[in-house]
Amino acid sequence: MKSDSETTTGARARIIEAACSHIARNGLEGAKIRDIARDAEVSTALVHYHFATKADLLDAALVHAYDRAGVLRLSGTPGSRAGLTERLADLITYSLPADTGLREEWLLWMELWLHAVRDPSLRSTVESLYGKLREEFTAVVADGVRTGEFACPDPDATVTRILALLDGFGLQAMLLGTTEALTASQLAVGELIGRELGLTAPLPFRPPAGQQQ
Template sequence: MAERTRETRERILAAACEVIAEVGFEKIRMRMVAEHAGVSTALLHYHFENREKLFTEAMTHSFAQTGTELERDADSVPASVVLARILHSLLPTDPELRQDWRLWQELWVRALRDEAAQHLAVDLYDQLHTWVGQAIKRGIDSGEFTDCDIDATSTLLLALCDGFGIRLMLGDPKVDLDSAQATIWGAAASVLGTGPDFPAL
């Protein structure tokens, strides 16, 4: 029973991510998510009482899915590869990550007007900062990276990913994925003393 409940929640959250990314939070209706997930509206409301709760859970779900993928065989590859994977995942590099970016953009807009959304955004950024910082610390501890200010470097790399990510989402003709990754990795390499080429993932 518990497993079935968990699977239903996962299906609803996956559907919510897709619908929110497609139409935006302001236009979303609970009925739309229920139909997309293949469940009744009553069952949807059983799990999520309102749109706000559903949005928060959907964002957290999307974030957790990315985190799970980033942890794949992380202990058996160099720290530079782990860091490159994280930076790659922070850009809209494939359809799933473009969907994640649409969710982030919805969160940013809501956070300007809603205190709960603001707290959620800050909390998720803290987690991103931790992921980047842990990869850098691992490389420093192993001797792969030069010692540096981990917090400042993590903040710099996150800011670069945000800036380039927005321009990639906008389809800015002056920016492409390869140049974005090269620039971001160049900034990392200059601080961490690693090779200038973006590592193979």
């Protein structure tokens, strides 16, 4: 028999999972607590018990979506690739809206950008998630500099530019909503970053399994 704490933890996880879908599909204002509660198979009172505001739900949903997508970014699923240029290519691919799950994460990011501008309580989430993403890219770039695979005088500045490129080109791919736009964004980021890192060959991109637009 499950303990009360296990039951509560499971309910909270279901609420967050349902919130991811509803906020991504309808936006923060359009997401209804009663619909989230229904899909999570809990009462609306329990949703309010765990999350005082919709902003709190957005915060938790985005952290959950980021961690879910992070498995792809860090593992290079399916099948890990050990080379640094391959790892960098995979990080770029899985930081763009490359499949249905990543597109949902991007929709949540877009909601966060919109609301964090006006709601200071969300800015710590922005800083935390960008910090995690920065750590992922910095680890690969720094390893490449140490091994001589990358030529980069200022890895921190390079990673800052990588994140800005991913935001800009990823948003463009989301707005256009086509496979061609996604591929163009991926190649553009790869070309610019490869040039900055002194690479003589294009980054070895591969499409994620089950890519959907």
